[in-house]
Amino acid sequence: MTDTVAYLDAHRERNLEELFDFLRIPSVSAKSDHDAETARAANWLADRMREAGLGAEVLPTDGHPVVLGEWREAGPDAPTILIYGHYDVQPAEPLELWSSPAFEPEIRDGRVYARGSADDKGQLYMHVKAIQALLETTGSLPANVVVVAEGEEEVGSPNLVPFVERMRDRLAADVVVISDSAMFAPGQPSLLFSLRGLAYVEVHVSAAKGDLHSGAYGGAVPNPATELARMLTTLHDAAGRIAIPGFYDDVVEWSEETRSAIRALDFDEEEFRAGVGSPGLHGEAGYSTLERLWIRPTCEVNGLLSGWTGEGAKTVLPAKAMAKVSFRLVPDQSPARVAELMEAHLREVAPPWVRVEVKELHGGNPWKADPSGPLFEAASVALEEAFGRAPVIVGEGGSIPIVGDFERILGCPALLVGFALPGCNMHAPDEWFTVENYERGTTSLCRLYGELAERLGSAG
Amino acid sequence: MTDTVAYLDAHRERNLEELFDFLRIPSVSAKSDHDAETARAANWLADRMREAGLGAEVLPTDGHPVVLGEWREAGPDAPTILIYGHYDVQPAEPLELWSSPAFEPEIRDGRVYARGSADDKGQLYMHVKAIQALLETTGSLPANVVVVAEGEEEVGSPNLVPFVERMRDRLAADVVVISDSAMFAPGQPSLLFSLRGLAYVEVHVSAAKGDLHSGAYGGAVPNPATELARMLTTLHDAAGRIAIPGFYDDVVEWSEETRSAIRALDFDEEEFRAGVGSPGLHGEAGYSTLERLWIRPTCEVNGLLSGWTGEGAKTVLPAKAMAKVSFRLVPDQSPARVAELMEAHLREVAPPWVRVEVKELHGGNPWKADPSGPLFEAASVALEEAFGRAPVIVGEGGSIPIVGDFERILGCPALLVGFALPGCNMHAPDEWFTVENYERGTTSLCRLYGELAERLGSAG
Numbered sequence: 001m002t003d004t005v006a007y008l009d010a011h012r013e014r015n016l017e018e019l020f021d022f023l024r025i026p027s028v029s030a031k032s033d034h035d036a037e038t039a040r041a042a043n044w045l046a047d048r049m050r051e052a053g054l055g056a057e058v059l060p061t062d063g064h065p066v067v068l069g070e071w072r073e074a075g076p077d078a079p080t081i082l083i084y085g086h087y088d089v090q091p092a093e094p095l096e097l098w099s100s101p102a103f104e105p106e107i108r109d110g111r112v113y114a115r116g117s118a119d120d121k122g123q124l125y126m127h128v129k130a131i132q133a134l135l136e137t138t139g140s141l142p143a144n145v146v147v148v149a150e151g152e153e154e155v156g157s158p159n160l161v162p163f164v165e166r167m168r169d170r171l172a173a174d175v176v177v178i179s180d181s182a183m184f185a186p187g188q189p190s191l192l193f194s195l196r197g198l199a200y201v202e203v204h205v206s207a208a209k210g211d212l213h214s215g216a217y218g219g220a221v222p223n224p225a226t227e228l229a230r231m232l233t234t235l236h237d238a239a240g241r242i243a244i245p246g247f248y249d250d251v252v253e254w255s256e257e258t259r260s261a262i263r264a265l266d267f268d269e270e271e272f273r274a275g276v277g278s279p280g281l282h283g284e285a286g287y288s289t290l291e292r293l294w295i296r297p298t299c300e301v302n303g304l305l306s307g308w309t310g311e312g313a314k315t316v317l318p319a320k321a322m323a324k325v326s327f328r329l330v331p332d333q334s335p336a337r338v339a340e341l342m343e344a345h346l347r348e349v350a351p352p353w354v355r356v357e358v359k360e361l362h363g364g365n366p367w368k369a370d371p372s373g374p375l376f377e378a379a380s381v382a383l384e385e386a387f388g389r390a391p392v393i394v395g396e397g398g399s400i401p402i403v404g405d406f407e408r409i410l411g412c413p414a415l416l417v418g419f420a421l422p423g424c425n426m427h428a429p430d431e432w433f434t435v436e437n438y439e440r441g442t443t444s445l446c447r448l449y450g451e452l453a454e455r456l457g458s459a460g
Numbered sequence: 461m462t463d464t465v466a467y468l469d470a471h472r473e474r475n476l477e478e479l480f481d482f483l484r485i486p487s488v489s490a491k492s493d494h495d496a497e498t499a500r501a502a503n504w505l506a507d508r509m510r511e512a513g514l515g516a517e518v519l520p521t522d523g524h525p526v527v528l529g530e531w532r533e534a535g536p537d538a539p540t541i542l543i544y545g546h547y548d549v550q551p552a553e554p555l556e557l558w559s560s561p562a563f564e565p566e567i568r569d570g571r572v573y574a575r576g577s578a579d580d581k582g583q584l585y586m587h588v589k590a591i592q593a594l595l596e597t598t599g600s601l602p603a604n605v606v607v608v609a610e611g612e613e614e615v616g617s618p619n620l621v622p623f624v625e626r627m628r629d630r631l632a633a634d635v636v637v638i639s640d641s642a643m644f645a646p647g648q649p650s651l652l653f654s655l656r657g658l659a660y661v662e663v664h665v666s667a668a669k670g671d672l673h674s675g676a677y678g679g680a681v682p683n684p685a686t687e688l689a690r691m692l693t694t695l696h697d698a699a700g701r702i703a704i705p706g707f708y709d710d711v712v713e714w715s716e717e718t719r720s721a722i723r724a725l726d727f728d729e730e731e732f733r734a735g736v737g738s739p740g741l742h743g744e745a746g747y748s749t750l751e752r753l754w755i756r757p758t759c760e761v762n763g764l765l766s767g768w769t770g771e772g773a774k775t776v777l778p779a780k781a782m783a784k785v786s787f788r789l790v791p792d793q794s795p796a797r798v799a800e801l802m803e804a805h806l807r808e809v810a811p812p813w814v815r816v817e818v819k820e821l822h823g824g825n826p827w828k829a830d831p832s833g834p835l836f837e838a839a840s841v842a843l844e845e846a847f848g849r850a851p852v853i854v855g856e857g858g859s860i861p862i863v864g865d866f867e868r869i870l871g872c873p874a875l876l877v878g879f880a881l882p883g884c885n886m887h888a889p890d891e892w893f894t895v896e897n898y899e900r901g902t903t904s905l906c907r908l909y910g911e912l913a914e915r916l917g918s919a920g
Contacts, residue, residue, distance in 0.1 A: 198775070209736065219753055236686070276677065279815055281813060284679065293679055301689065353740030353741060362773035397679065398675030
């Protein structure tokens with residue numbers, strides 16, 4: 001590793017300049033008038049992969065192409081590491097809120113400011129540079145490596161699952177490494193141990209066949225808005241727990257070890273509260289804010305609509321009311337089961353004088369890693385060496401369905417190790433990524449491949 | 461009265477033709493491009509009043525003028541009857557839903573179809589024709605008579621209260637007679653004994669300073685939509701009663717006599733339910749549908765808005781939620797007091813982790829008549845003679861603030877006697893008014909003036 005670290009040190013400037021070139025390409029997947037730029041980013045990346053020593057192909061999909069990089073010289077008996085990232089970026093709008101142009105990267109205070117610097121070009125390109133450093137200095141990689149870089153992550157990855165299913169044999173791997181998330185704090189390397197799943201439903205309550213005059217009919221004809229509010233109120237109990245019968249049946253309790261690790265994190269609830277600007281925080285009794293966000297399921301009203309919502313005092317008795325309600329799920333909850341329990345519960349609590357319709361809109365499985373297994377062990381060694389500090393475990397309240405998809409289709413576990421920092425403005429103006437994490441992270445990845453190969457080789 | 465009835469019978473055709481002329485003028489007060497027509501209707505009406513034997517003036521206001529008709533020859537010691545009506549009409553749109561053009565009156569099945577036939581040109585013009593019949597056949601009226609016909613009722617009467625206040629002395633009267641409502645059923649004359657008041661508020665609940673990602677923040681940051689639903693649920697108890705402390709303090713219990721009279725009405729709850737198209741009816745326990753609509757207060761959600769209400773599954777944790785809530789009030793509730801109790805209640809039940817703002821939008825006082833007093837007695841005699849059936853008492857769930865305004869400013873009671881029929885499409889396409897009620901009603905009004913004069917003369 002000494003030579004590899006020296007090589008990376010010697011090529012700091014080049015590695016940064018190349019990243020700048022990558023960031024200058026406005027590969028905004030959501031905008032069809034940017035399609036040529038998105039394609040250019042794919043080709044640029046394939047060229048850089050080839051320079052790094054990977055075989056690279058730009059493979060078409062029904063949308064933007066997948067860039068596939070491969071190095072298979074470790075041989076069929078060696079383990080295979082699959083690396084996933086994406087070369088597309090969010091739109092940069094509103095442009096006027098950027099301090100420097102979104103696609104003209106600039107370093108200020110040790111941060112690279114540009115759209116995609118953190119999400120995910122910077123983090124994806126670290127892998128390419130790590131692979132190159134190892135190949136240039138050791139002539140080989142400690143495992144077979146496959147890089148899958150998609151161009152549609154920011155539009156929901158509509159073609160990724162079909163791609164992975166179609167290429168299942170070629171993508172067969174022992175681990176999927178993903179660098180598209182954040183560290184808990186500056187200087188504090190982090191390993192993601194949980195992602196919440198999602199079950200999203202739309203609830204429609206109706207009574208009269210049309211809106212009525214609230215004077216002429218109010219008091220005698222059911223009010224769907226009132227009934228919907230009452231139904232929504234039954235979703236939680238006084239302790240902030242979800243009161244749908246059976247909801248917690250499949251919820252796995254996390255080990256005391258994991259809960260202790262979360263409690264040990266340097267997290268200031270008051271700072272968090274002030275940051276979101278709420279008069280207070282509120283959630284399930286008996287759990288801390290981080291636990292509520294990472295390891296406990298939720299039920300949130302995402303939208304409400306009924307009757308007159310414009311200006312002034314329209315005296316309407318609404319004929320219908322709608323709520324969007326979503327659940328964040330934790331292992332081993334299933335979106336379909338939760339949607340089913342929700343519908344059964346609403347039908348149970350709905351009064352006979354209204355109609356209720358429940359539509360299932362969207363679902364995604366929760367995911368969790370084993371913080372005591374070989375993947376975290378390998379990553380801990382690699383990260384501690386590069387950052388001078390052992391990683392902490394962090395959860396993610398949101399959902400990244402592709403993680404579960406990779407595990408399901410390829411039958412191998414995922415390892416999520418990210419290098420962005422809190423407040424890095426992913427999806428917002430002035431997105432940034434620190435030069436320090438770009439460089440230290442690359443070093444850590446060189447070591448990570450070896451640590452993983454060692455453990456997966458003996459396991460596989 | 462024999463001569464007067466014979467006179468009306470002899471002039472049936474003329475009285476109907478004149479009404480048709482009135483209905484042909486599209487005096488749509490809401491449309492400024494119809495202002496010339498609205499002015500033409502006022503002048504036409506003043507001319508007809510003069511022909512009937514009234515002194516008539518078209519008096520300007522800040523909006524459409526008031527037509528004032530007067531006959532004061534009964535002398536200063538005789539009682540004065542003030543008649544209120546309006547010559548403006550609702551817009552006729554959607555025009556394509558009319559079976560015959562809105563401003564080309566046509567008789568089908570004994571009904572005059574035209575905009576304004578029931579609301580209120582037909583009912584207002586009956587008074588003019590009754591006055592004319594009495595003057596032509598008896599040479600006088602049994603009391604001094606003042607007719608106030610406004611041209612802005614369909615736009616909320618913005619200039620009526622200032623007009624009445626300014627003209628307080630000239631409009632001084634012993635009773636205000638208003639014919640702008642409906643009978644309970646065909647052939648069943650009716651007297652309005654109650655109008656509900658209104659208190660309308662807008663409730664805003666907020667937490668975070670902006671919308672958040674429901675995955676990244678859900679479960680730990682308060683959800684204003686959930687909290688608003690919970691707050692709205694506290695507004696009623698399980699028996700459908702309003703659960704705001706103090707809400708019923710000022711509610712007058714109606715006499716057993718009034719409740720018996722309501723119960724005696726031929727009202728089919730199942731037919732009503734099927735008519736509104738709701739799976740069931742619901743309201744305050746212990747009261748019938750008509751009681752819930754006429755003599756009991758209500759609390760209705762008129763509108764709900766929060767978060768994402770468009771298509772699909774946007775995972776937003778809303779920063780705010782809004783509800784429009786209105787109360788229909790009964791004597792002796794006051795809009796200001798109810799809005800105050802509502803705000804105090806919401807502040808009491810709101811959790812400390814959200815902000816609550818309550819805006820008072822609109823208010824109107826409830827009204828009730830004394831069904832056992834001299835006005836109902838006079839009207840009963842007059843209506844029974846004309847329709848061959850004693851009138852029933854009916855309530856109105858909606859609010860007509862001007863009734864209370866007249867009583868307050870002029871210090872005299874109001875008598876609401878209407879001749880439209882249920883289903884007559886006021887404010888809708890194919891508005892109609894029966895020829896039978898136009899004619900019988902006019903006869904009943906001739907008698908009503910006398911019966912009122914007799915009772916008010918001795919009372920005043």
